[in-house]
Amino acid sequence: MTIDRVLGGPGLLPADGAPARQLVVLLHGYGADGTDLIDLGRFWQALLPAAAFLAPHAPEPLPFEGFGGRQWFALDERTPAEYRIGAEAAQPVLDRFLDDALAEFGLSGSALALFGFSQGAMMAFQCGLRRKVPPAAIxxxxGLLPGADRLDGVQRESPVLIVHGEDDDVVASYHASAANDALSGAGMETALHELPGLGHSIDDRGVTLGGRFLQKAFAGQP
Incomplete structure (x- = not known):
């Protein structure tokens, strides 16, 4: 892969061996990096053989010595204001990465899907809702929706899938229904799945839901 001018991170070319017709970008959580999510692309390649997958590293190292993970923005107070301000500050770097990646593959913004886990989900919301060309899916x-009270002006065309474990002890599961209510109230098409017995992680149910959602979102594209 050559898409490393901004953030770096692993990537997968389309399984069918042809030029990419879709691009799925996987945004990791706080303290991880792109290698944490690229296996999702390997799971989904059979369903999306025309898609390239990129898992960029977040732009900032963690502020702790001896920890190699990354962050999209700092988490000190973990308040709604911090989430909104941090996501807004990180958005231009991610937007630049997405623009470069789409140009590299010769794709329009409508061929993009954004996946995010935890803090990466915040970035998928922040960036995806404000792209000039609406992504095929978010x-x-x-995760949670930063700036849920500031949705005026966001695009309303991208379908949104929200998946959350009911037993999540890192990001409480009520954030999922709160995001769903805010987005559906703003006129967006949303699908919410709160998974019993799941903590702060992705299981086979989530992988299956995501693959099917992406298949449907990209259906009908040339």
Whole structure:
């Protein structure tokens, strides 16, 4: 892969060996990096053989010595204001990465899907809802919607999948229904799945839901 000018991170070319017709970008959570999610692309390649997958590293190292993970923005107070301000500050870097990646593959913005886990889900919401060309899909797992009270002006065309474990002890599961209510109230097409017995992670149910959602979102594209 050559898409490393902004953030770096692993990537997968389309399984069918042809030029990419879709691009799925996987945004990791706080303290991880792109390698944490690229296996999702391997799971979904059979369903999306025309898709390239990229899992960029977040732009900032963790502020702790001896920890190699990354962050999209700092988490000190873990308040709604911090989530909104941090996501807004990180958005331009992610937007630049997405623009570069789409240009590299010769794709329009409508061929893009954004997947995010935890803090990455915040970024998928923040960026995906404000792209000039609406993405084909936004998938948010175990995260929350930053700036839920500031949705004026967001695009309303992208379908949104929200998946959250009912037993999540890192990002409480009520954030999933709160995000769903805010987005559906703003006129967006949303699908919410709160999974019993699941903590702050992705299981086979979530992988299956995401693959089917992406298949449907990309259906009918040339």
């Amino acid at each position: 998938l948010a797992y175990s």
